[in-house]
Amino acid sequence: MSISASPSVLNSTETRPVVLGSTSRYRRELMERLRIPFSVAAPDVDETPATGESPRDLALRLALAKAKAVAAQHPESVVIGSDQVADLAGVPLGKPGEHARAVQQLRQMRGQTVVFQTALAVVCLATGFEAVDLAAVRVVFRDLSDNEIESYLQAEKPYDCAGSAKSEGLGIALLESIDNDDPTALIGLPLIRTARLLRQAGVKLL
Numbered sequence: 460m461s462i463s464a465s466p467s468v469l470n471s472t473e474t475r476p477v478v479l480g481s482t483s484r485y486r487r488e489l490m491e492r493l494r495i496p497f498s499v500a501a502p503d504v505d506e507t508p509a510t511g512e513s514p515r516d517l518a519l520r521l522a523l524a525k526a527k528a529v530a531a532q533h534p535e536s537v538v539i540g541s542d543q544v545a546d547l548a549g550v551p552l553g554k555p556g557e558h559a560r561a562v563q564q565l566r567q568m569r570g571q572t573v574v575f576q577t578a579l580a581v582v583c584l585a586t587g588f589e590a591v592d593l594a595a596v597r598v599v600f601r602d603l604s605d606n607e608i609e610s611y612l613q614a615e616k617p618y619d620c621a622g623s624a625k626s627e628g629l630g631i632a633l634l635e636s637i638d639n640d641d642p643t644a645l646i647g648l649p650l651i652r653t654a655r656l657l658r659q660a661g662v663k664l665l
Contacts, residue, residue: 475583476536477662480529483619485627486541489648493657493664502528502540506553514546515576515593522578523591534584537660541648545622546574552622561612561623565633570602573622577644581656588660592652594644598624599635607633621647 477497479490490497502525508517519542526540545552547567555561575596582589601607611617611633617625624630626637626645641649654664 474663475585475661476533477657478529478533478536478538480525480538480540483647485620485646486648489643489646489650490539490653492643492650493654495657495662495664500529500532500538502526504528506542508551512551513549514544514551514574515578515595517551518542518544518576518578519580519591519593523580523582523589526580526582530582530584536585537581537583537588537657537662539648539653539657540580540582541578543575543577543621543647545624546576547571547622554621555618555623557618558612558616561618562608564623565600565603565608565611566605568600568622568624569608571600573598573600573624575621575624575645577641577647577649579649579652579656581653581660583660586661590656590659592649592656594639594641594649594652596637596639596641596645598626598637598645600633601635603633 479497479499480502482501504524521542522540526538530538552564555564577594580591614629615625617623641651643650
């Protein structure tokens with residue numbers, strides 16, 4: 460479900476450049492599935508949560524901030540921003556960055572239901588288009604042993620993944636179930652929603 464959207468849509472046959480405002484290799488690989496030309500730009504955004512900010516609001520704010528930051532440098536382009544925050548009972552879990560933090564996160568999540576809040580924003584300054592959307596993915600983790608956690612981390616080293624969960628790899632063995640309506644959302648970019656917002660922005664996909 461769309462959270463918000465500008466009524467301004469590109470009413471032209473002109474094809475605008477598409478820019479993915481992310482240096483994540485996972486999002487780049489997902490974007491390649493759409494088979495449209497795009498470039499990649501790094502957003503310069505402070506990802507520190509605001510005091511009292513929920514994981515959902517944090518993901519939405521950062522996705523839009525990333526899209527706007529890149530759009531400021533590419534005003535004629537259609538820019539995609541995205542952010543993912545693991546939500547453990549209202550507590551945000553970001554990218555662990557290193558091994559000890561990943562162990563801590565996975566110990567917190569074992570046997571728990573975690574909602575991966577995957578937010579998406581599409582912005583085009585030239586047309587005034589701005590829209591955001593959110594895919595909330597409910598994931599139930601198995602009651603993992605310390606040995607299982609260590610084996611997984613040694614195999615995958617998922618230190619650049621929110622909540623240390625790399626579901627497209629061995630991380631799938633950590634889980635009991637996944638519940639969502641956009642199958643690539645857990646990897647980092649909900650492609651059904653991305654395609655929808657790109658179409659609304661005037662980008663031809665088919």
